[in-house]
Amino acid sequence: MKERVVIVEDDKMLLEFLVENLGMNGYEVEAFESPIKCIDYLKDNEAHVVLTDVKMDDMTGDEVLAHVRKNYPDTGVIMMTSFGNITHAVHALQKGAFDYVTKPFKAKEITYRINRFFEADNIDFNRKQKIQPLSEDHQGERKQSVDSKNSGNIVQPTDKKFIGQATEIKKLMEILPQIAESTAPVMIQGESGTGKEVFANLIHQNSNRSDQPYVKINCANLPKELVESTLFGHVKGAFTGAISDKIGAFEKANGGTILLDEITEININIQAKLLRVLQENEFHRVGSQEAIESDVRVLATSNRNIADAIADEEFREDLYYRLNVFPISIPPLRERKEDIPLLVNYFVNRYTEQYGMEAKEVSDNLMEHLVNKKWQGNVRELENKIHRGVILSTDKDTITLDHIENNLFSKVDLEVSKEVLSDLPLMSIEDMELQLIKKALEHTQGNQKEAAKILGITDRTIRNKIKKAQANEVQ
Incomplete structure (x- = not known):
């Protein structure tokens, strides 16, 4: 018996297109312009x-x-809409939809969605993770051979996973297929170490550009004078040192995806050129x-408060x-503590296998x-x-607190904290912040990133505080 697909669509032309396409792909198709007629049909079929x-x-x-x-819990539901938004998609998936697709779509896309349902355990699909591994056909040839010496910034996404059962994490994973299969830009925000890059990798891996x-x-690590050239390339003689033509990141990524990690660190003048690319x-x-x-396809991340960055021009x-x-x-x-045991076990298994x-438990x-x-990182x-x-647990089968919080390593952090916080006289909060920054920079020999880690702030904040203090001294 052929798999039967029932279509409900009030656009007659689209309905005819779907009937023809799915019929050519081996499905038995019943089509209705009226949802009420569809409901009546399902009573007996x-x-x-x-x-x-x-x-x-x-x-x-x-x-x-x-x-x-x-009424028919074993029947899958795939929703189509011209008015899709991320909130509605999440709600639809939470209510039991197997998939959610935004019009207009290509014939092969809707066929892929239906095929994926039948490839899954469709009797129990509602209890399965909504994000499924891509089939071999949909992945295409992922064996892209890139010589490490000549690849520039072209990378293969890591095998890191996005682990979690917290409500917000579940929502992210449920909406991931729709985000991945779009070509729209994505802005991913979050503190350092939360997994922004991992989520960006998943978007690319599950897209039709995989x-x-x-x-x-990494925008934070680009020297200011090389940002534009790194992103867009340059021609011979464009500036001192430009001895030959150079291809930039956007040319390397043509047809694929570019991840602009910590995009808020890019100079505001270069941002205007990024806007042009998007427009x-x-x-x-x-x-x-x-x-x-x-x-x-542009993916961007930031650990900054975007509103503050915009306000500060x-x-x-x-x-x-x-x-x-897609924000x-x-x-x-600290807001998803129920995920910590899952993450702990995942990392334990990962590193025991690696070595x-x-x-171990x-x-x-x-x-x-x-x-x-409290996990600052x-x-x-x-x-x-x-x-x-x-x-450090070597041949032992149980990892204990002593292995994690080893005195040898904890002592370093403790000494740094004592040095930074000691002997500060009473002063205004603003002056105290500056003194703490100076002490941390002295300890790290001027390394702003390391000082920022000690203080639990971003290196951008350190630069802004120093810049403001210098401006006040001039006045």
Whole structure:
């Protein structure tokens, strides 16, 4: 028996297109312009999947979804809409929809969605993770061979996973397929170490660009004078030292994805050129008037408060809104403590396998300590602690608190804290902040990133505080 797909769509032309396409792909198709007629049909006929529009006159797609889930729990529901938004998609998936697709879509896309349902355990699909591994056909050839010496910033996404059962994490994972299959820009915000880059990697891995270049640029580490050249390239003679033409990140990423990590660190003048790329899909190499077309999906991350950056005139408001099609916020670890045991076990298994060790477990005392700890460095800090514990526990089968909070390492942090906080006289909060920054910089020999870690702030904050203090001294 062929798998039966029932379609509810009040656009007659789209309905005919879907019937023809799915029929050619081997499905038995029943089609209805009226959702009420579809409901009547389901009373006496079995359907494996219902493909329904969201906005219809007689009944909404949400009502069709609710009816099918209540009366035919083994039948999958895929929703189609021209008015999709991230909130509605999340709610639809939470209510039991198997998938959610935004019009217009290509024939192969809707076929892929239906195929994926049947490839899954469709009897129990509602209890499965909504994000499924891509099939081999959909992945295409991922064996992109890139010589490490010549690859520039082209990277292969890491195998790190986004682990969690917290409500916000579940929502992110449920909406990931729709975000991934779009070409719209994505802005991912969150504190350092929360997993912004990991989520960005997942977007690329699950997109139809997964077999194309994935270029990552760490904007915070770019020298100011090389930012424009790094992003857009330059021609020979464009500036001193430009001895030959150079291809920039956007050219390398053509047809694929570019990740602009910590985008708020880019100079505001360069931000105007980024805006042009997003608006016009073209750019110029430094020193050239020739426009180069750009087919690049842009993902951006930031650990800053964007509103503050805009207020301080350090980030363009128009660029923010252009990037903010999919605004993603990754919660800090302290707001998802229920995920800590999951993460701990994941990292323990990962590093024991990496070092060829026997399986290890975490002591109850250590787990309680980890759950109650305030994680300034978030998931990255937790991972580093577990990595340390796996190594120091050597041949033991249990990792204890002593392995994680080893006195040898804890003493360093304690001494730094004492040095920074000691002997400060009474003064204004603003002056105290500056003194703390100076002490931390003295301890780190001027390394602003290390000083920022000690103080639990960003190195951008340190630069801004110093800049403000210098301005006050001039006045």
